[in-house]
Structure formats: structure tokens, C-alpha cells
Amino acid sequence: MSGVRSLRIGLALLALVAASGCATKVERLDESQAVDLSGAWNDTDSRLVSQEMIQDSLSRAWLQEFRGRPGQARPAVIVGEVRNMSHEHINTATFTLEMERALINSGKVDFVAAKTERRDIRDERKDQDLNARADTRNAMGKELGADFMLTGTINTIVDPSGDTQVRFYQVNLTLISLADNRKVWVGQKDIRKLVTRSKLRF
Amino acid sequence: MFADRVASRVPVPCAAACLVALAGCTTFSDTIQSTEQSLARQQPQVALTQYERLSPSGADRVLHLMNKGMLQRMAGDYEQSTRTLEQAKRGVEELRALSLREQALSVAVNDATKSFIGEDFEQVMVNAYIALNYLEQGKLDAARVEALQVDLLLREKAQSAPNSPYVEDAFARYLTGIVYEDEREWSDAMIAYRKAYEAYQSQLKSFGVAVPETLKHDLIRLADRMGLTEEARGYRQEFAIKETPSVAELLERGEIILTVHSGLAPIKRERAATVLNPATGRFLRIALPQYRSRAQPLAYARLSAEPASASSSRVESIDAIAVKSLESEMPAITARAIARMAVKDAAASAASHSGGNSSGSSAAAGIAGLAINLAAVLTERADTRSWFTLPGEIQLARLSLPPGDYKVRVELRGHDQGVLDSREIKIALRKGEKKYVSRHWIPTNLEVRP
Numbered sequence: 001m002s003g004v005r006s007l008r009i010g011l012a013l014l015a016l017v018a019a020s021g022c023a024t025k026v027e028r029l030d031e032s033q034a035v036d037l038s039g040a041w042n043d044t045d046s047r048l049v050s051q052e053m054i055q056d057s058l059s060r061a062w063l064q065e066f067r068g069r070p071g072q073a074r075p076a077v078i079v080g081e082v083r084n085m086s087h088e089h090i091n092t093a094t095f096t097l098e099m100e101r102a103l104i105n106s107g108k109v110d111f112v113a114a115k116t117e118r119r120d121i122r123d124e125r126k127d128q129d130l131n132a133r134a135d136t137r138n139a140m141g142k143e144l145g146a147d148f149m150l151t152g153t154i155n156t157i158v159d160p161s162g163d164t165q166v167r168f169y170q171v172n173l174t175l176i177s178l179a180d181n182r183k184v185w186v187g188q189k190d191i192r193k194l195v196t197r198s199k200l201r202f
Numbered sequence: 203m204f205a206d207r208v209a210s211r212v213p214v215p216c217a218a219a220c221l222v223a224l225a226g227c228t229t230f231s232d233t234i235q236s237t238e239q240s241l242a243r244q245q246p247q248v249a250l251t252q253y254e255r256l257s258p259s260g261a262d263r264v265l266h267l268m269n270k271g272m273l274q275r276m277a278g279d280y281e282q283s284t285r286t287l288e289q290a291k292r293g294v295e296e297l298r299a300l301s302l303r304e305q306a307l308s309v310a311v312n313d314a315t316k317s318f319i320g321e322d323f324e325q326v327m328v329n330a331y332i333a334l335n336y337l338e339q340g341k342l343d344a345a346r347v348e349a350l351q352v353d354l355l356l357r358e359k360a361q362s363a364p365n366s367p368y369v370e371d372a373f374a375r376y377l378t379g380i381v382y383e384d385e386r387e388w389s390d391a392m393i394a395y396r397k398a399y400e401a402y403q404s405q406l407k408s409f410g411v412a413v414p415e416t417l418k419h420d421l422i423r424l425a426d427r428m429g430l431t432e433e434a435r436g437y438r439q440e441f442a443i444k445e446t447p448s449v450a451e452l453l454e455r456g457e458i459i460l461t462v463h464s465g466l467a468p469i470k471r472e473r474a475a476t477v478l479n480p481a482t483g484r485f486l487r488i489a490l491p492q493y494r495s496r497a498q499p500l501a502y503a504r505l506s507a508e509p510a511s512a513s514s515s516r517v518e519s520i521d522a523i524a525v526k527s528l529e530s531e532m533p534a535i536t537a538r539a540i541a542r543m544a545v546k547d548a549a550a551s552a553a554s555h556s557g558g559n560s561s562g563s564s565a566a567a568g569i570a571g572l573a574i575n576l577a578a579v580l581t582e583r584a585d586t587r588s589w590f591t592l593p594g595e596i597q598l599a600r601l602s603l604p605p606g607d608y609k610v611r612v613e614l615r616g617h618d619q620g621v622l623d624s625r626e627i628k629i630a631l632r633k634g635e636k637k638y639v640s641r642h643w644i645p646t647n648l649e650v651r652p
Contacts, residue, residue: 038295084343087350156350160358201299 039167039195041090049171050098052189057099058106062175062184066147067108076110077103077175078146086156086169095171096150112146148175148184163197234590235651237273238466241591242648246276261304264293265318265587268328272591276642280335287332294319294328309542312489313535313585322359323523324589326352326371333377334461337638342384349378349394367408367526372401373518373596376417380459383424384636388449392424409522414515416600419446447602456631457602458507458610461640462514464500465594468493468521469651470528472584484550484575488539489584490532493525496649498594501617503641505599507608507629514599521594535585546578593642605633612641 029035034044057063066075079100082092103109113121128137152173159166168190175185234256240249250273258266271286297317307315319325333348352374360369379394399421402413418441425434427449438444447455474489498521503514554571601610607630614622622645629637 084347087347087354089344089347158354160354161361198299201297201301202303 039193041088045191046094049189050095053099053173053187054102056187057185060185063108074110075147076112076144077148077150078112079114080149080151082152084154086154087158090154112144146178148177150175163199165195167193167195238650241644242646246273249273250277261315261317264290267293268589269591280339284332284335287328291328294325309545311581312583314583318587320589321527323368323527326355326374327592330374330377334640338640345381346385349381352378367530368523370401372398375401376517388427392428395420395424408526409519411516411519414517416598418443422446423449452602453634455602456605457600457636458629459636459638460505460599462503462597463593463642465496465498467590467592467594468495468524470586470588472586476579485579486543487579487582488543489582490539491584491586493528495521496594499616499645501615503597503599504613504615505601507603507610510601510603512599512601514597516595517598518596520592550575550578603631605631614643
């Protein structure tokens with residue numbers, strides 16, 4: 001009979017283990033803590049890119065050079081398209097927004113609204129023309145023109161072999177002068193990962 | 203020894219209850235008949251609603267997602283379809299690792315207890331259909347991501363199974379070429395077109411799809427653009443094509459790229475044999491999967507807009523790929539089925555011989571042995587799961603037109619030249635722009651699974 005009893009105890013234990021896995025568990029993570037689950041592009045990569053780009057763009061010569069020009073205080077930048085040429089669907093807005101925020105807060109650079117944002121703002125201004133009090137109206141045609149456009153690409157090279165692959169991401173961001181197409185700054189961040197797929201599962 | 207210990211302790215009513223439960227165990231394909239019927243009635247939305255009502259078991263999750271994603275696409279909801287197929291893709295990625303538990307179950311019960319991750323071609327088709335979804339929504343860069351994933355996936359397949367009949371997917375390669383060309387990445391497009399061409403040639407015997415007419419022109423155009431004069435001349439000679447618009451000429455015009463997804467993938471059915479072994483008095487059963495192709499009434503599609511028109515050519519026969527893929531796996535499936543039969547018979551034999559000397563316990567053992575034998579026979583089912591909402595074949599047509607607004611007529615023609623279906627779509631083309639349209643067509647007299 002001892003076999004049956006131990007079988008029962010075992011089953012009860014198993015049920016307990018299974019039941020404990022049922023409740024949703026949430027654990028808050030520090031945003032600087034790297035958690036890699038699938039090996040795909042994640043928040044850590046995005047953060048690494050924005051950190052590198054912010055630091056690099058603020059410390060390079062283009063900023064000094066622009067401010068040295070007569071009558072110029074702060075360059076105005078518009079965010080163009082960061083094209084995803086990689087093998088993963090990547091949201092590029094996460095690091096461009098981070099960069100925008102850091103650059104604005106540095107007080108050294110102005111950002112102007114991008115194409116899609118502008119449309120809403122112009123609609124609002126049009127609406128003000130009709131409905132707002134005269135002394136609070138903002139007139140058309142007084143927008144700040146951008147001096148530079150920020151564009152970029154994400155590229156990847158993947159080298160798979162069996163269950164292991166090396167993933168190489170290269171993010172390039174470029175500031176192009178709208179006056180003469182000059183590239184005044186090119187930032188680059190490389191990320192390499194070794195991803196090993198599990199051979200066994202439950 | 204374990205089997206007989208269990209057998210001697212399983213009470214008879216319990217065994218009977220198990221049997222009743224097992225008898226009700228139907229395979230996945232039994233439940234999808236109504237979905238197929240709705241598709242044949244040209245009601246993809248109804249088919250989707252019916253299919254969504256199914257609650258799949260854990261092992262069928264990926265299959266359910268694949269079918270659902272395809273039905274959403276047929277119903278015109280590209281966004282949801284992409285989302286669902288992405289989930290399927292992730293599911294495949296997670297389930298690729300070997301599960302010892304499922305392996306053991308597949309030997310003890312049947313192959314359908316294993317988590318479905320699709321055949322190689324079904325996995326590639328997930329990427330291809332996500333790419334098509336994006337293309338039809340005008341999201342070229344997102345489609346390019348899928349194109350790169352197809353490259354990766356096919357590279358992996360070629361590494362892991364170099365001798366399988368399906369190491370390349372000609373249509374998937376062709377589609378990636380079209381995406382790269384649209385991105386104006388000429389060298390990548392050239393390489394992809396070339397790979398597609400090689401795949402069509404090498405797989406002609408097994409899959410029966412010749413190099414599509416459009417691809418011949420694409421190869422010449424890109425070879426010219428890359429300055430590969432020798433290669434271009436070779437293609438011109440081989441295909442007997444003298445004139446084809448150059449890349450520069452094409453960029454002055456717009457282009458409509460039509461894909462027609464016709465019919466449904468073949469039906470995967472069970473072929474089984476049950477015999478009574480006179481020596482032991484026990485039943486033996488073996489069940490194997492088998493594809494049954496459905497008739498393909500579509501001959502070609504005609505795409506016409508004043509002042510030009512183009513005919514489609516076959517770019518993929520999923521029917522043939524499915525049949526050949528299964529054929530190449532049959533030895534392994536058969537070996538597993540035989541091993542399973544032996545394991546199940548041994549369990550039944552152990553149970554029926556477990557009784558002691560008293561007449562009561564030997565009678566109980568006999569019943570237990572019979573119960574196990576019956577359970578073994580009833581659970582012996584073939585794995586008939588397949589992505590049944592895939593089309594039987596895919597056709598493609600390219601039509602270049604000067605920029606402007608068009609009413610484009612898509613006519614599907616049968617083998618007797620009769621018009622099977624005709625539709626008009628409005629398309630506005632800009633200079634250098636490519637518009638992707640697709641048509642899923644299921645014949646009204648579709649052969650529905652019994």
C-alpha cells in the first residue's frame with residue numbers, strides 16, 4: 001500500500017505546483033536592468049542606443065560650429081525617418097523620442113514638430129483663427145524652420161548555425177543640414193548578441 | 203511491469219469511462235468542415251466566426267493561429283491577420299525545442315499529441331503572408347523585414363535538412379525579390395530573383411511549377427540594370443525574349459502586382475487498418491496520414507486596365523509541396539506508428555497476464571487487458587493536422603501602366619477559358635509606384651472534407 005500512498009502524495013504535490021503557476025505574477029523592474037528573453041530587439045537595446053547617441057551628438061563639433069554663426073543661438077532640428085532595414089520589426093520611436101527629450105532638456109537644441117504632428121497643430125491654429133479671442137490668437141506663417149533633419153537606419157547581420165546565432169545590430173543616425181545637404185553629424189551604435197536557442201522544453 | 207501494476211488496480215467502471223471519453227476524441231480536421239463550407243459559399247467572414255468558436259487544445263495553438271490569420275486575411279482584415287500570424291510565428295519559435303514529454307506521448311498515444319509547429323513550407327508561408335499583408339497595406343519597409351526573415355529561415359532549413367525536397371521556396375524567394383526591387387535594392391533583388399529561378403528549375407520535377415513568365419522578364423531587367431550583360435544575354439536566349447522594359451522605363455510608370463490565391467490546401471486524412479491478431483486475440487491498429495488533393499479549376503487570371511492587360515502565371519503549388527513533404531516524412535511517421543503499435547500491444551499483453559492464480563483476479567486481468575487493448579486501438583489516430591486554409595496554389599501577374607487612375611478588372615479563367623469570377627477594383631498609380639492586390643478565390647464546388 002505504501003506505493004499507492006506515495007503516488008497520492010506525489011499527485012497532490014504535482015497539483016500544488018501546477019496551481020501555483022496559475023496566478024499572474026508581476027515584478028517591477030528597474031529600467032536600467034537588462035532583461036533579455038527572446039534575444040530580439042528590446043528596451044535595453046533602445047536605451048543603449050539613445051544613451052550613446054545623446055552623449056555623442058551633444059559633444060561633437062557641429063553644435064559649437066552652429067552656435068558660432070552670427071545671429072544663431074540654437075539649432076532647430078526636425079526628426080525625419082529612421083528606416084528599419086533590419087530583420088526584426090523594431091519601433092524606432094523609442095530612441096528618437098528619448099534623444100529628442102534629452103537634447104531639448106540640454107537647452108542647446110530646439111526641436112520642431114514633425115510632419116504628422118504639424119498637421120494637427122495647423123488645424124488647431126486654423127480653429128483659433130475662427131474661435132479664439134483676438135489677443136490669444138496665434139498667427140499662421142510664423143513657424144520655426146528647421147536647420148537640420150535627423151534621419152537614420154537600423155541594419156542587422158545575422159549569422160545562424162544550428163541553435164546558436166550571432167546577431168549584429170548597427171544603428172546609424174545622421175544630422176543633415178537643410179540649407180546645403182551637408183551631413184554635420186553621424187552617430188553610430190553597434191550591438192552584438194549571441195543567442196542560443198533551448199534544445200529542450202517541457 | 204508498470205503497466206500490469208496499473209492494470210490490476212484500475213477498476214472496471216473507471217476503464218469503461220475512459221473508453222467512452224476516448225471514443226469521443228476526434229481529430230482536429232473533423233471540426234473544420236463547416237469552415238470550409240462557408241469558404242466555398244464565398245463567405246470568409248462567416249468562416250472566420252465559425253472557426254473562432256473552436257477552442258483549440260494546447261498542442262493545436264499554432265495551427266489555430268495560422269488558420270485564423272489566414273481567414274482574417276481572406277476577410278480583408280490585414281492588420282489583425284498580421285497580428286495573429288506574428289503570434290503563430292512566435293509560437294513556432296517557442297515550440298521548436300524538443301519536448302521529451304510530447305515525444306513520450308507520441309509513442310504511447312499518437313502523433314497528434316505533439317505540439318503543432320507546421321511543416322517547413324507552412325512556416326515559410328507564415329512569413330510570406332505577413333509580407334503580403336504589409337505590401338497590400340503599402341508598408342514596404344515592414345514587408346522587407348519579413349523578406350529578411352524568409353532569407354534566414356530558408357538558410358536554417360537548408361542547413362538542417364539539406365536533402366529534403368523542400369529546401370528552397372521558389373515563391374517566397376520571388377516575393378522577397380519583388381520587395382527588394384521595390385526598395386530599389388537592385389543587387390539584393392537580383393540575388394533573390396536568381397535564387398527563385400534556380401529553385402523553380404530544380405524543383406520542377408517534384409512540384410511541377412515552371413519558371414513564371416513574369417520572373418523571366420524580371421531576371422533580364424535586373425541583370426541589365428546590374429550591368430551583367432553576359433547573364434542578361436543568356437536569359438534572353440533561354441527565354442526567347444527580345445524586348446522587356448528596363449528598370450528606368452518601369453520607374454517612369456506605375457505597376458500593379460496581383461497575387462491570386464486559389465482553392466485550399468489538400469485535405470490531410472487518415473488511412474488506418476485494424477486487424478485482429480488471432481494468436482493473441484488482441485486488436486492491432488495502425489493509422490497514417492495521407493493527403494488528398496482538391497481539384498484546381500483555375501487556369502490563370504487576367505488583369506486588364508485600359509490600355510494594357512497581363513496574364514498570371516503559377517508561382518507556387520502548395521498542393522504539390524504538401525504532398526511531397528509528407529511523402530519524404532512517411533518513413534519516419536511509419537516507423538513511429540509501428541513502434542507505437544508494439545508498445546501498446548505489450549501494455550495490453552502485460553495487463554491481461556497480470557492476474558494471480560485465483561479465477562477472480564485472472565478474469566479482472568482479462569478485462570483490464572481488453573480495456574487497454576481497446577483504448578490503444580481507439581487512440582491510434584493519424585496526425586491529420588495541417589494549415590488547411592492555405593491556398594492550393596498561388597498565381598502572380600505584373601502589369602505596368604502609366605501613372606493615373608484605373609479601373610482594373612481581375613478575371614479568373616478556367617481550363618476551358620470560361621470566366622470563373624470577375625471583379626473590378628479602382629487603383630490610383632503614381633510614377634514609380636507599385637500597388638499590391640490579392641484575390642483569394644475558393645471554387646463554389648470545393649471538395650469539402652467528409
